[in-house]
Amino acid sequence: MITRFREYLKFLDKELYKMFDAQKPFIKCKEGCAYCCKDGEYPVSELEYVNMMFYYNELEDSLKDRVNENIKNLLEKSRGKMYECPFLIDNKCSIYPARAIICRTFGLISYDDKGKKRIPFCVDLDLNYSVVYDKNTHMITRSAEDGTEPVSYNIDRKFLRSNKIEKEFNIFFGEDKPLVEWLEEEFT
Numbered sequence: 001m002i003t004r005f006r007e008y009l010k011f012l013d014k015e016l017y018k019m020f021d022a023q024k025p026f027i028k029c030k031e032g033c034a035y036c037c038k039d040g041e042y043p044v045s046e047l048e049y050v051n052m053m054f055y056y057n058e059l060e061d062s063l064k065d066r067v068n069e070n071i072k073n074l075l076e077k078s079r080g081k082m083y084e085c086p087f088l089i090d091n092k093c094s095i096y097p098a099r100a101i102i103c104r105t106f107g108l109i110s111y112d113d114k115g116k117k118r119i120p121f122c123v124d125l126d127l128n129y130s131v132v133y134d135k136n137t138h139m140i141t142r143s144a145e146d147g148t149e150p151v152s153y154n155i156d157r158k159f160l161r162s163n164k165i166e167k168e169f170n171i172f173f174g175e176d177k178p179l180v181e182w183l184e185e186e187f188t
């Protein structure tokens, strides 16, 4: 099943690459920028979590020790719903090839199954889409200088892990929980 899930991730990455590329004039994602990993809930399905832990188990000892320290701190602290992801080390994802679906989609404008548009929060940090964003109205108001339109994509998790995808790739996502709850089960 993991092999088939990785095939799906390859397919998804190709599709996302095209979307990010089409939105290039608005995107400021770059290595070392990790705002999206610092204050989130990170909903993850069981299948995604298993894939993440396969990769984590292969990390070299010194890196794994640092992740373990982060996990320990996260689980010990009284925490709210939002927290920094424990896999983030020196502002880089330590399990990047196995990161969750939500990690792959962050940064684009999306819409959910009800058609509700979501602009990435980093717009308020003068990052993605900020060149066409009006902070007073909280709306995207313009096109890029080269005429590129800001586009919203159907990259909601519900869609990306739907029954249709399960059937097509012969996979089963299983239960969905915030990352911290999976870690709690495994590490306490």
Ligand code: SF4
Binding pocket: 036, 037, 042, 085, 086, 087, 088, 089, 092, 093, 094, 095, 096, 099, 100, 103
């Ligand atoms: S798994 Fe990696 S990409 Fe996803 S939130 Fe954690 S550090 Fe960031």
